[in-house]
Amino acid sequence: MYRIMVADDSWLQRKKIGKFLQTNGFEVIEAVNGKDAVEKSGVDMPDCILLDLLMPEMDGIEVLRTFQQDGTSIPVIIFTADIQDTSRARCFELGATDFINKPIDQDKMLEAIQKILDIKGDKD
Amino acid sequence: MEYSTKKTSSFLEGIDNEMLAGFIAETLERLDGAEQLLLAIETDPETDDTINALFRVLHTIKGDAQVLAYEDMSDLADAAENILSLARNGEIILSGSPLNIIFDSISLLRRLTTSLKTAISEDKNLHSDPRVSALVSRIGKIALKKPRRKLGEILVESGHISNDVLAQALKQQQYESLEVETADQPYEADMFPEYEEGETAKLGKMIRIDSARLDHLLDAIGELRIVSSILYNDRKTMLTSSNETKNSISILEKITQNIMEVGGALRMTPIKSIFDKMFLLVHGLVKNIGKEIEFSVVGGDTELDRTLVEKIGDPLVHLLRNAIDHGIEKPSLRKTLSKNRKGMIQLKAFHEGGNVFIEVKDDGCGLDRDIILTKAIESGMVHPGEDLSDADIFNIIFNPGFSTVESVSVVSGRGVGMDIVKQKIMELQGDVEISTEKGVGTKISIRLPLTLAYIDGLIVRVGDERYIISSSLVVEVIRLNSDEQFLHSEDRSALNFRGSLIPLLNISNIFGIREDASKTTEYFAVVVECTGKVTALRVNAILGREQFVFKKLARILSKMQYISGTVIMADGCISFVLDIDRIIKGN
Incomplete structure (x- = not known):
């Protein structure tokens, strides 16, 4: 079973997305802010991270930067509202794999995750 | 519950009531936080960290509202976010009307949240709120106000640089500002200095329980x-x-x-949540009356029973209002009195001896002993020539009869509604006291039990009955072994307690219990203190002290005088808990 991390400071977003992913057969772990995401990803080794940009403690950009510095290769999908092209470019530069706009279109999200997992290769 | 707004996007599917409840709880917390941030911005409108934190709060609320397709809320949060975005870019300064409009937005967002809550709990439709579009268009006008012209545009216009060069420079600037923005983590560190690193981590591990x-x-x-x-x-x-x-x-x-x-x-929960609200209240009240007040809060992390925290809000609001309206003098008057221009009001909570104390202290005009006494005599509550201590006189203001005396509040400083404050505190098994000095200030001290669920009680025997007296009220227990210690008159007894005479009430008389003369060879006096009055209660024996589960009297029994509730004893029998305050008053 694939393990997806949902990193968002909004409880509602975590629950909503988490529940949807669970019903689609994923294991879900939650992170309540960027710092939490960095800490937990080292321990729980998710196959993919859904990362919000605007969070307290450590924002999405800084999470990406930390991953890059640490050489963490977990694929990251940024999901955020009102994304400006400049920060989009910045995120890709820092190694983000994909982008989804909020409010999230569930099918698109599933598609993006699937694409990443296909690249990673099959896993039981 | 249904949204009457037309849009019920596909996303609303899969939202259950638990999610809604969680959203409501979290959003209300967020709005509390936002208000704190706003207050900080008001004192220092150009702190980027605070503006960023506030922006993030509104942004999150917007995102959540979009998930729920709650358009009123997402529109309003979006509009307010725009103002903050302008402030972040330095195009407007968050003071005056832009600041007030954010205040208004936060309070309307709170109302939207509570109406969503009501809609869910009463299973009603959620109607679109007309105030939202009004406020959003007000916000739009502010956002439209000609901002400062940007340097780049001026340069392009004058032909010094080309559009391409400008675009490139802007891009570079954006990256750099992103770097700066992420390099420091302002939010917790600066805004909430009292939260230690571990504290924030702890917050993340909290769970919500119904x-x-x-x-x-x-x-x-x-x-x-x-x-x-x-x-x-x-x-x-x-x-x-x-x-x-x-x-x-x-x-x-x-x-x-x-x-x-x-x-x-x-x-148990910290009283901080209520104290924070008081900050906002004081801020709002002071704004309109031309007084200068320095409001401080001490002991916000003092914990007490959740029910108490919820119910102490109203009495505190009342006391603070009184202090602001009637206690603190106008700055000009204070100056002539050679007091500091700024009045001081302090809200303080602390634990002492199994109780929680909450104090509201001001350095205002204090109470006028003589006026209160005159009024009390006029209204027939006190007989002329009665021997009253200062404390007795000041405590008159808690008397229901006194509050109805017209114009008292204007003359004496306070008094209106103090009986209601007292009543509410008594309902919470607490007590309230006042100490004041004319011209110097007033301190109102509320005593509350730590919890309402349990009572630490002294078990006493009267005749064959057992009663419980709340241990927190007991000052001392004395064995009455000779007649020397107490004095009788026809219907009254008094006890010599540490050199002063205090009333000695006979519990068996109060409840009409017959004492078996052959069994009652000795008596005990339980000395209790309540509302500043010390009284002794005569009982036959002290059986022990224990923690009990306290049950309030069922409504059909609520007319029973002198009883506040029941406990179940170790042998399975039920005993009554004495209502000391009413016993002292009624006898």
Whole structure:
């Protein structure tokens, strides 16, 4: 079973997305802010991270930067509202794999995750 | 519940009531935080960190509202976010009307949240709120106001640089500002200095529990405790049981006591949430009346029973209003009195001797003893020539009769509604006292029990009946072994207590209990203090002191005088808890 991390400071977003992913057969772990995401990803080794940009403690950009510095290769999908092209470019530069706009279109999200997992290769 | 707004996007599917409830709880917390941030911005409108933090709050609320397709809320949050975005870019300064409009937005967002809550709990439709579009268009006007012209545009216009060069420079600037923005983590560090690093981590590990479930759990613990103490008390007389069983019963009793303590702690919550609201209230009140007030709060992390935290809000609002309206003088008057221009109001909470104390202290005009006394005599509450201490006189303001006397508040400083404050505090098994000095200030001190679920009680025997007296009210227990200590007149007795005479009330008379003369060879006096009055209660024996699960009297019994509730004793019998305040007053 694939393990997806949902990193968002909004409880509602975590629950909503988490529940949807669970019903689609994923294991879900939650992170309540960027710092939490960095800490937990080292321990729980998710196959993919859904990362919000605007969070307290450590924002999405800084999470990406930390991953890059640490050489963490977990694929990251940024999901955020009102994304400006400049920060989009910045995120890709820092190694983000994909982008989804909020409010999230569930099918698109599933598609993006699937694409990443296909690249990673099959896993039981 | 349905949204009457037309849009019920596909996303609303899969939102259950638990999610809505969680959203509501979290959003209300967020809005509390936003108000704190706003207050900080008001003192220093150009702190980027604070503006960023506030932006993030509104952004999150917008995102959540979009998930719920709650358009009113997402539109409003979006509009308010725009103002903050302008402020972040330095295009407007957050003071005056832009700041006020954010204040308004936050309070309307709160109302939207509570109406969503009502809609869910009453299973009603959620109607679109007309105030939202009005506020959004007000915000739009502010955002439209010509901002400062940007340097780049001026340069392009004058032909010094080309559009491409500008675009490139802007891009570079954006990256750099992103770097800066992420390099420091302003939010927790600067805004909430009292939160240690560990504290924030701890917050992340909190879980929400439905309060009804918690109450069920505590009820069950209470029942467990009763059964356990019955077993414990019977263990010695159990003929059949082995020593192991008896040991186990002792251990069971210890564990149960432990569970009871832990259970009680579950209900405890810091008073901070209410204190924070008071900040906002004081801020709002002072704004309009031309007084200068320095409001400070001490002991926000003092914990007490959740129910108490919820219910103490109204009385505190009342006391603070009084202090602001009537206590603190106008700056000009204060100056002539050679007081600091700024009035001081302090809200303080602390633990002492198994109680929680909350004080509202001001350095305003204080109460006028003579005016209160005159009014009290006029209204027939006090007989002229009656021997009253200052404390007695000031405590008159808590009397229901006094508050109705017209214009008292204007003359004496306060008094209006003090009886209601007192009544509310008494309902919470607490007590309120006042100390004041004319021209110097007033301190109102509220005493509350730590928890309402349990009572630490002294078990006394009167005749063949057992009664419970709340231990927190007991000052001392005295054995009455000779007639020297107490004086009788026809219907009154008094006790010589540490050199002063205090009333000695006979509990058996109050409840009409017949004492068996052959059994009652000795008496005890339980000295209690309540509302600043010290009184002794005469009982036949002191049987012990224990923690009980306290149950308020059922409504059909609520007319019973002098009884505040019941407890179940270790032998399974029910005993009444004495309502000391009413006993003192009624006798």
